[in-house]
Amino acid sequence: MRRTGVVAWALPLVLLVGMVVLTALQLNSSSVVLLGSQPKSDSNLVWGTPREIRWDEYMISTPIAVGAVAKGLPTHTWIGLNDIDLEATSLAPMRSWVTAFKPQMWGLMVADPRREGSVERGFAWHWWLTLVAGILGVYALLMAIRARPLLAGTLALMVGLAPHMAWWSGVHASDSLGFVAGAGAAAVMGLRSVRVRASVAWGLLAAWLLLVGWFALYPPWLVSVGVVVVFVVAGVAFDRRVGWRRVTRVLAATALPVVVVVGVWLTQNSAAISAIGATIYPGQRRSVGGEGSWSDLLSAPSSIFLSFNPGALSLGHGAAGNRNNLSEASSMWVSAPVLALLVVLLALSIVRRARARRRGDGVVAPSTPKPDNERWRMTAAGGVAAMAVLLAWAMLPLPAALGLGVMTRVPGFRTYLAVGLAFAMLLHVMVGRVRLPRRVLWPVALGTVVASGLVTAVSTRDLMLRTSVGLAMSVVVAVVFACLVLTLLFGGRVAQRVGAGALIALTLVSYAVVVPLYRGLGPITSTPLARYLAAAATAEGPTRWVTLDPSAQPVLAASPQYAISGMTLYPDRALWNRLAPGQDSVWNNYNEYLWAQDPSLDAAFVVPLGLRGSAEMNVSLCSPEVEFLDINYVITSKRWPAALPCFSRVGAIDDLGTTLTIWRRTPRGGATPTAAAP
Known part of the structure; x- marks a missing residue:
């Protein structure tokens, strides 16, 4: 014995x-190495093959967890288009x-x-x-x-x-x-x-x-x-x-x-749990044999x-x-x-x-x-x-x-x-x-x-x-x-x-043979964009950001800033009924939103994508109907350009294999804002 x-x-x-x-x-x-501009040559990849199919890990759960630390471990924070009660979720640490x-x-x-x-x-x-x-x-x-x-x-x-x-x-x-x-x-x-x-x-x-x-x-x-x-x-x-x-x-x-x-x-x-339970997916999902x-x-x-x-x-x-x-x-x-x-x-x-x-x-x-x-x-x-x-x-x-x-x-x-x-x-x-x-x-x-x-x-x-x-x-x-x-x-x-x-x-x-072995979190914490976002938060406090380039989304989510684009864990019905009325069959879900500027819209129109849990968010960022979202910054790129007449260009960053442009909301008085970060 x-x-x-x-x-x-x-x-x-x-x-x-x-x-x-x-x-x-x-x-x-x-598999966060896949977020880098040259993942195959990343010296921090010690072993194995990063898996694109694990996108829910490296695009969503890992950035959200790291972002919670950067934000000071709050119990509530903006993740997508809602002030999320993190106690009702399992993705992030909190006090x-x-x-x-x-x-x-x-x-x-x-x-x-x-x-x-x-x-x-x-x-x-x-x-x-x-x-x-x-x-x-x-x-x-x-x-x-x-x-x-x-x-x-x-x-x-x-x-x-x-x-x-x-x-x-x-x-x-x-x-x-x-x-x-x-x-x-x-x-x-x-x-x-x-x-x-x-x-x-x-x-x-x-x-x-x-x-x-x-x-x-x-x-x-x-x-x-x-x-x-x-x-x-x-x-x-x-x-x-x-x-x-x-x-x-x-x-x-x-x-x-x-x-x-x-x-x-x-x-x-109870409020957050009820909201999750009322979603079509995953809340109302029921299985049969x-x-x-x-x-x-x-x-x-x-x-x-x-x-x-x-x-x-x-x-x-x-x-x-x-x-x-x-x-x-x-x-x-x-x-x-x-x-x-x-x-x-x-x-x-x-x-x-x-x-x-x-x-x-x-x-x-x-x-x-x-x-x-x-x-x-x-x-x-x-x-x-x-x-x-x-x-x-x-x-x-x-x-x-x-x-x-x-x-x-x-x-x-x-x-x-x-x-x-x-x-x-x-x-x-x-x-x-x-x-x-x-x-x-x-x-x-x-x-x-x-x-x-x-x-x-x-x-x-x-x-x-x-x-x-x-x-x-x-x-x-x-x-x-x-x-x-x-x-x-x-x-x-x-x-x-x-x-x-x-x-x-x-x-x-x-x-x-399935999993990689990787050192650190460099692609979401140490890139030029990550440093810019951290410096901006230090200079003026966390603000609301949207990226039109999907490759920047996990970096934004892992930063101290509030990522309004990307994943919304559960919807705020009042917000969505104002933003995209009549589309609750699309937005009343756990969704990763890919944002796109469409000035022809009054507010927003959501298009479901083929993969469950993802949708395209077509939005007129300069429409008066969208001002209530209080979006402060937008990220575009050469791959994902956009015309933003109500925003002013305040910075450019070479990162993620492209040139990213940082836009800041123009004050109502019309004065051109200054960059909040180098």
């Missing part, structure tokens, strides 16, 4: 030390009690924009803590269920560094996974604790971790991962014959703080090939689910034939155990575990039940009514993360506890491996455009993955260690 206890800390220590080193070196995996439940933001909270490298280190903390939390949360849950450090560590890395996590890096996948799984781990420890104080303390820790997952504010992953955790924790309680008194104690210690904190948050931020895709769910073996050949992805809907980019097509490490084998072995084990109990003679069949290792079947069954719920919702055309108002918040293509967690948990629980006679083992293993290759071949034909190399590589990776998982399941001690090492290597490679 003592040796297990020491070994159990190996993975957490390695990850935490690695996080500290990467943070100190100001390294992150953001608020809510930050107690956002540890990933703590590095940015203490960052000082005046100190060189401070913001970059704060952002690196934000990036790596999110990733590490995803791995350690899963590791803690697996260890709480069954203390096998090597197995738990291998599977935690397999989940936390899965292709789905790589292609969704920079958003809330790891937050939802790690902290909700960690809450499940704390709940399991509370159920295992005999002492009242210990069980209550574990329940309170579970509450804090669950609240951290809640404040990621992304229901699809929160709900789907929560389904797995609830079923698994219930299975643990059943297996361990936990009394109702202890269950109630842990449940109360977890639920009461969550209810109180969420209730206070809902009350304090059948929005997932088997080929996407089983796409992990194709990720390595697609990372080098992104153009091979087959886009579309229907059989392709919601696949319109590599992020949407990504998934977790899951093998359908291996999963089917695990379910069959679990069913056989339950039947054998039931027969042994009915005999009542205390004799246990040789192929079953020893009596002192019997408390696992309902835990495994809980994982299977959770997976059945998620897969049924993802793949079957179920009506919304069966979602019970909860699963309707989860599109089928957002269940893959939770399915991967359930698969890893099932494997962790069953390794070494199920046996097959040798004469049966090899045919079953061979059949499972062959089936894995065939299933991948079929799914890859739907996933990719016709490419024999991509198909062959995907099949090889799927076969290797199935062999490694079966080695963990049935192998001896040495074979299991070799299989674990090989599986970790496969996981690390599949993750590393």
Whole structure:
């Protein structure tokens, strides 16, 4: 036990030390390098390929987070065409009690924009803590269920560094996974604790971790991962014959703080939350069953090939689910034939155990575990039940009514993360506890491996455009993955260690080829435009800015200035009804607006673009109907010129591969304003 206890800390220590080193070196995996004028020659790009598909990270979430630090960590600030209540969002650090439940933001909270490298280190903390939390949360849950450090560590890395996590890096996948799984781990420890104080303390820790997952504010992953955790924790309680008194104690210690904190948050931020809930997207978005895709769910073996050949992805809907980019097509490490084998072995084990109990003679069949290792079947069954719920919702055309108002918040293509967690948990629980006679083992293993290759071949034909190399590589990776998982399941001690090492290597490679490694945040904090914006804010305080050149938008959002163009997280209905009346079907959404000057308009006209969450904002900036926006400055460029008769040219900057022109609103008296910054 003592040796297990020491070994159990190996993975957490390695990850935490690695996080500290990467943070100190100001390294992150953001694709912000793409915002520079020459990203391929940027010396701060240490490794890998920045991903254009991660535009919501480098164009929106990263600039907003950095901009909040530059603005002094306010709780309210103008982001787009609204004074945003940041407590009702999850993108930015702020000076608020809510930050107690956002540890990933703590590095940015203490960052000082005046100190060189401070913001970059704060952002690196934000990036790596999110990733590490995803791995350690899963590791803690697996260890709480069954203390096998090597197995738990291998599977935690397999989940936390899965292709789905790589292609969704920079958003809330790891937050939802790690902290909700960690809450499940704390709940399991509370159920295992005999002492009242210990069980209550574990329940309170579970509450804090669950609240951290809640404040990621992304229901699809929160709900789907929560389904797995609830079923698994219930299975643990059943297996361990936990009394109702202890269950109630842990449940109360977890639920009461969550209810109180969420209730206070809902009350304090009711206006913003109501505005978000009233939006068409995401507020009124509801899902029905059948929005997932088997080929996407089983796409992990194709990720390595697609990372080098992104153009091979087959886009579309229907059989392709919601696949319109590599992020949407990504998934977790899951093998359908291996999963089917695990379910069959679990069913056989339950039947054998039931027969042994009915005999009542205390004799246990040789192929079953020893009596002192019997408390696992309902835990495994809980994982299977959770997976059945998620897969049924993802793949079957179920009506919304069966979602019970909860699963309707989860599109089928957002269940893959939770399915991967359930698969890893099932494997962790069953390794070494199920046996097959040798004469049966090899045919079953061979059949499972062959089936894995065939299933991948079929799914890859739907996933990719016709490419024999991509198909062959995907099949090889799927076969290797199935062999490694079966080695963990049935192998001896040495074979299991070799299989674990090989599986970790496969996981690390599949993750590393997707994400870049970049030093600092130079393209949004250290460019000529960034310095100009900072100097202007120092000279006259933050003012309202609009850019007509989209490439300047993330730099503007990351500055101390108020970016009126670009992303609007949720609309101000009164403002929009005045600016673009009758167009609420377009502007009543979470939208990134590309602004364009159109002097023929009375005010504004919004045109939706093909990508959901983006629109073109055609506006007459000199119209009296637009004056109420109090826009002080406009940025144009040679690529995006505009006639602005009510603005005066006050500066020019060579940046972003073009010449940017800074325009300042002309005072009503007609005097030409002077530049506010050099």
